[in-house]
Amino acid sequence: MNAKIMLGALVALVMTASAGHSQSQGFAGLGSDATGFAIPERGHPLSFPSDHGAHPDYRIEWWYVTANLQSADGKRYGVQWTLFRSALAPGTAQSFADPQIWIGHAAITTDNHQYVAERLARGGVGQANATTQPFEAWIDDWTMKSVARPPADELNELLLTANGQDFGYSLNLKSTGPLVLQGDRGFSVKSADGQASYYYSQPFYQVDGVITVSGADVAVSGQAWLDREWSSQPLAANQTGWDWFSLHFDTGEKLMAFRLRDDKEGFISANWISADGKTTPLSKGAVHLVSVRQARVNGRDMPVAWRIQVPGRSLEITTRPLFDQSWMSTSTPYWEGPISFQGSASGVGYLEMTGY
């Protein structure tokens, strides 16, 4: 999930960009070098529950949940809960001198509205952090908290809450499958230059809970996908954005696929996850992503519907968004919303698009 590395970096970058200095360094020095920060190494085994918590020696990290939900009357919703950590310097410090910056994004998508909220905090004071035993990642009154009973893994059962102007949610997530280590046992190579991240997912959550939209509580249920990733790697200067998919097939299988756009032909990568959690990376050229419909979103044209083909698995599906205008109007704006798909297979998922 290279895309999210970029998003994390971009969030940090935009904090300075919105300050009117898109060329500035510091935060945005993320784009230039990783001096002093730890670098992911191949063969380093991930260890749980400690790796569920923060890794302040690495520059960026996130806890990223997207959920496809449905109410009793069949109405569909999408929910996003994201906590980014972006370090100005490696390590932690007591009090306000802590160099860790935390950013939270939360959203609910309905078929006619995108509810968005953003939170910023610095570490060291308890306003935001991610700790283990018990596991909790939080920023202000938003939380992702383990309610799993030992000896189960702390991420097995989660309570997820967030709120913003006119919306809020409180969801229970319960996993029905194992954690999925991406790449080589969690070491995920991102480019030919050897840039990499530590990366694992939990795509098997069953969700139930309550969402509040415009003052009305709605009981919902569905499925959710959690991504955990941390890294210190710089980004490629020529990459302009990406289109990223996470799909839940009705069969219980999952697919993660993305396309990085650059000034050349771009880069497509994908990973097939079986219903029991086994991952199969799809080789280059095994996945085709074609935009089939553009929509005008926040003053720009965006490909909101796609055809995804995986010939090797005889897969040909067409996705469509729940709401064309799933625009995240955060300090780093991007498109992120629930989708459904039909074709040789059907299901639901999430689409994220940046850089348009």
Next chain:
Amino acid sequence: MRFTAFAALLSHWRRKPLQLLTLVTGIALATALWSGVQAINAEARASYARAASVLEQGGLRQIVAKDGNGISIETYAKLRRWGWNVSPVIEGPYRFGSVRIKLIGIEPLSMPREEQINSITTASDLSGFLSARGLLVVSASTADKLRGNTVMKIKVSEQVPNDAAFLDIAAADQLLKANGKISRLVVAPKQRSDLEAIERLSPEVSLRETPDEPDVSRLTESFHLNLTAFGYLSFVVGLFIVYSAAGLTFEQRRGTFRTLRSLGISLPALTTMLLIELAALALLSGLLGVILGYFVASTLMPGVATTLRGLYGATVPGTLSIRPEWWLTGLLIALAGTAISSAQSLGRVWKLPILAAAQPQAWERVSKKSLIFQTVAGCSLLGLAMLLGIAGSGLVAGFGTLGCLLLGAALLLPGLLSIILVMVERVSRAALTQWFWADTRLQLPGLSLALMALLLALSANIGVGTMVSSFRLTFLGWLDQRLAAELYVTAKDENEAKRLREWLPKYSTSVLPIWNVEADVLGEQLQIFGVVDDPTYRDHWPLIVANHDAWDEVASGKGALINEQMWRRGDATFGATIPMPGNWDATVVGVYSDYGNPKGQVIIGIDSLVAHYPDVPKLRYGLRVAAEQVSNLRQRLVTEFGLTETAIIDQASLKRQSTAVFEQTFTVTGALNVLTLAVAGFAMFSSLLTLSSIRLPQLAPLWAMGVRRRDLALYEVVRTLALWLATFVTAIPVGLGLAWVLLEIVNVEAFGWRLPMTVFPLDWLWLGAVALLAALFSILVPARRLATITPAELLRIFADER
């Protein structure tokens, strides 16, 4: 026809340019002083509001610790985790070398987006703001002072007031050694609707609603009220000029009015023409006045700015920007003032019988009724002044007393004068003397306004002068006591301070630490000082009320001294126990005077200061040393110890500085005083001018009976002098009354201190001489005219029907 009629009316001014000048000057002066004062006030208020909204996020609610010791990071995190959208601020005074700056450490990530300071931080680059090296966002002039005194990056922002710096909260925490204690939390306007009450979550903090006005604007309120009062006084005095000038022009144009009416101009048409004429004149003169007011204000503004900075620490620019609120109100007030002061004359025109001749005798009779009315009103106002002075409380009541006293005395003046005149007339034997007094009485109605103006100006002068002089005397004496130490030194950091503490006792008879913390006591952010047990304090420190063993109690750590301001405001009473920050109590064992400080202050023993507030900066010291050793020690401190020259201040220069601030405070008052007197002098001049031309019909018969013109002129001079003397004598008790109200009521309310009143008769003589000169000058033109008038002119009086 109408146009011709209007032209005929206006032609009067071409023939009497001096009258036009008087009227225009009157309106312009009244408007100028009034709008000048308004301009100063408007500028200062705008500056407070700007500073508050930037420095204190004045538009937002704030959360503060109840014990004044700051809010813990845990409490902050707890509130955030409960959903409270609050942002921490760590602030306090800090010295970069010799430059004192107010540091305001903000947390840019959680600071509400609506806040102005956000544009300060986002306009600078956030990464620089958060960088380890640190970034100070300051005004251009502060940046100039700071360069070379800090390794931190400096960024200039127009929005930051002088002597303040924004920086990241982490840097502020470190520089101010706050140990994560948050000064206050700014509450964002947008909050979750289902928030738990703050007191339930954290009983140790409390939510402070948005103040209606910033702290500093409340502090300086009395200062501005003072200025406003002077503005009104000048305005009223200016109106007297307009009144007499308008009266004159109407009186002299009676012939024209009559002719115009006879030619068929209807009364409404005539009145409308006059109204248009007056309005045009008022607008023109008002405009002139506003421009003049701008110059008055610009001249006074630097002094006002220095005073406000010295007295209240309020930063106000020494320059003035043109604000529509004061020049528009200036024009309006010119119009309204002209309308008020010419209403009577216009009314007369309305009732004017077309063929009526001048009836000066009737004037006098009519005014007898109004004289009685005036006298009654004057007595009632004086009564009201007494009532307000005794029963009223608050600054507004104080100024109410002042207003009633002045106005009442002014209204009483004509009645008083006419009683005196009647009595003098009765005892006079010679016909000419009798005529002289009777004629003076006849002129009273015409002159009374000018005399009232003179009385107001004179008594204001005496009153304010007495107050300022009393204050100066007390203040200088107090300064001598208070600044007992011969040298004052400031260490640049704790290391140097430690060396100083070891080094100094060898050379100085006693070393007096001047250590203080800022804290919240009884709901007020004030300074707590610690004193050592030293004869310097026991012998010199001026205590107003005290236990006989007050200094022992303070030394033992149980007692505290509070300043007069706290005591007078009733925040703490003598003998009361006050809760001190850090959860301990102190007993008030004494009250000391503390002039020039708008805030409360507490003094405790040095040991308990250090015990309760271990982080107190220990940098400043007062040194007692024999007078002949002062320069020697000063030299040694620089050459042997290595202290910088700027870190040492001797007693004399400290006194000089304090006195300068004091003098500056009253410069503006003094200037306004002089201006008011000038306006009153002008009122006198224009009234006499008015009268001199109306009075010819009364003087002509005397001349016909054989009194020489020269003698007639001399009588005019003597008359003016007699009236001036009577007014001046009346002004002395009124002025002393004014001074008493200022010292006993207004000062106590406004500043929180009471001063003994001292009388300075020599000052009155000076004032009397100046007023005498003004009176002589004002009679000069009319008397000269009378002395040199041609007999033909006097003869024509008898021929004139008028």
